[in-house]
Amino acid sequence: MKMYSLSCKDMDMEKCNYVAMGETKDEVIKMASDHFVKAHPKEANEAMEKMSKEELNEKMMDNIVEKDDEEDM
Numbered sequence: 001m002k003m004y005s006l007s008c009k010d011m012d013m014e015k016c017n018y019v020a021m022g023e024t025k026d027e028v029i030k031m032a033s034d035h036f037v038k039a040h041p042k043e044a045n046e047a048m049e050k051m052s053k054e055e056l057n058e059k060m061m062d063n064i065v066e067k068d069d070e071e072d073m
């Protein structure tokens with residue numbers, strides 16, 4: 001089964017250890033967005049001033065890592 005993950009570090013939050021994981025990219029993006037707004041409201045505001053929602057989504061898409069669970073067995 002494939003899993004997708006997106007770490008906050010990859011979204012320029014170097015001090016945050018949060019990693020969103022899910023079975024679909026949409027799920028991961030939703031989790032990461034929720035976390036980003038709640039945990040980093042200042043950065044989230046700044047990012048939204050600089051980028052459109054679409055651009056932010058694209059940035060998250062680019063940083064999503066695909067994992068194959070079977071590899072770990």
Ligand SMILES: [Zn+2]
Nearest residue numbers: 008016018039
């Ligand atoms: Zn974070």
